[in-house]
Amino acid sequence: MVSGNTIAEVASLIGDAARANMLSALMGGQALTAGELASHAGVTAQTTSGHLGKLAQAHLIAVEKQGRHRYYRLASPEVAHAIHALMAVAADGPKRHHPVGPKDEALRLVRTCYDHMAGRLAIALADSLTGNGYLLLGDGAGLITDEGRRFFCDFGIDLDQLTRSKRPLCRTCLDWSERRPHLAGQMGAALLDRALGVGWISRREETRALRITRAGEIGFADKFRLPSDWRIAPSETLMVRRLPGSSIPAAGTTCRSQD
Amino acid sequence: MVSGNTIAEVASLIGDAARANMLSALMGGQALTAGELASHAGVTAQTTSGHLGKLAQAHLIAVEKQGRHRYYRLASPEVAHAIHALMAVAADGPKRHHPVGPKDEALRLVRTCYDHMAGRLAIALADSLTGNGYLLLGDGAGLITDEGRRFFCDFGIDLDQLTRSKRPLCRTCLDWSERRPHLAGQMGAALLDRALGVGWISRREETRALRITRAGEIGFADKFRLPSDWRIAPSETLMVRRLPGSSIPAAGTTCRSQD
DNA sequence: TCAACGGTTCGGCCGTCGCCGAAGCATTTC
């Protein structure tokens, strides 16, 4: 009754097929033009314009003018989170439970998920980080160990910088193609950002799938000590890895939560 | 485009004021009758019936017949999670950012949040658990230490039992009245359940607020070693508590994630 | 300056859906 009104407004904005398609497209993490969104939604430019106006007014998306183009992106990680949560509900529903993920092999290998990586590479990275004692993974989030902190610093990611933000540092995200967790949150975003920065991966046009460069092939395997078979769909049974006693991070630096 | 259709269906179901109010009411965690939901939504019985039918068909809620009543509840924790996420987006929106939570003092003290406790007591419990080294709280989730495992077992909660389920064991939830994290997930549900079971708290009619019994007053303070001032709204600055080196749980037992 | 292009605004059409009154079942109570 009290906040019900507002959640209804938000949900009803997402609850239109055309808008839902646009938002889903924006879950790729890149800003898209109105035209691109129109084609994703399958409606005309005028209609799209109307939809985008509403979404922007409700602060679900943000706009940026650039020449004669207008680039739209999700307004906040909270919005991405909400859409993700709705996807989870939708997947649970009456429909078949087994279409399990993208047919496109490239998408399964590595793709963007809003602002971080998903797919087998992302899972392999998460496994590697936990296996080497850099990260403790829990139910939907993780803690970075002191060793992990040094590792990331060495990789060019300044965690202290990230900590200043209010946004959760280290979350996990369930991979819909592989049903395994991978890194999200600020850590996940920083990892994607850095990997793009050093040219280990690059974006492709018109798809969320990412390309792994030659440098990336070597770099990831070397720096993260990936097993040689990481491209194979990981078996569920490999999930459990006992980790040796490692130091515990200062509580304060990771004590942020959001839901 | 692929799963967009279905998320639109789900969102549009939530995106009606009457239905949103019903779902919000069900976030209290108790099953409610159609009549109660009708009064929460402010519409007639017929209209309510229609809404409930749609929600049930989409598996957002579940029904249970009991005599001439029909009890409705949220169908799954995923649904609760999605609604919560929508609330977070709605709260962020263009509106005032500062109405901050319930006026009702009882609600601020302790209340249900779907299937677990929220409010100052819940925060104090989470603080106590982390402070005593039973729990490591991260960004949205936590890890239970071996000591914590023993503690919970001693309190009558069998974690091994809980672990069998696929549902996340230990998540956190951001308290909207205090803006601090408290325990959710299976742990949170078990804690509420056990506290009700031993009579430390009891439900009230017509509200999500909980009542702390005399036994609870003593029990919580004693067992969880709560500070004497836990009823006072906790200051943000108390959040950081350095914890001594404590043992790390086996990775496998907590390696479940969902989002 | 003019044409091309991306995007938005306007106006009107049409379908969908929420709403309630009335009637119909089922269960409980007297």
Added chain:
DNA sequence: GAAATGCTTCGGCGACGGCCGAACCGTTGA
């Protein structure tokens, strides 16, 4: 059995909102 209660089904009304064609701005490039 009859009345009361809780809930659902049916039917029809009304409004909100998505859709597109056409016209309108602003930027870009020749």
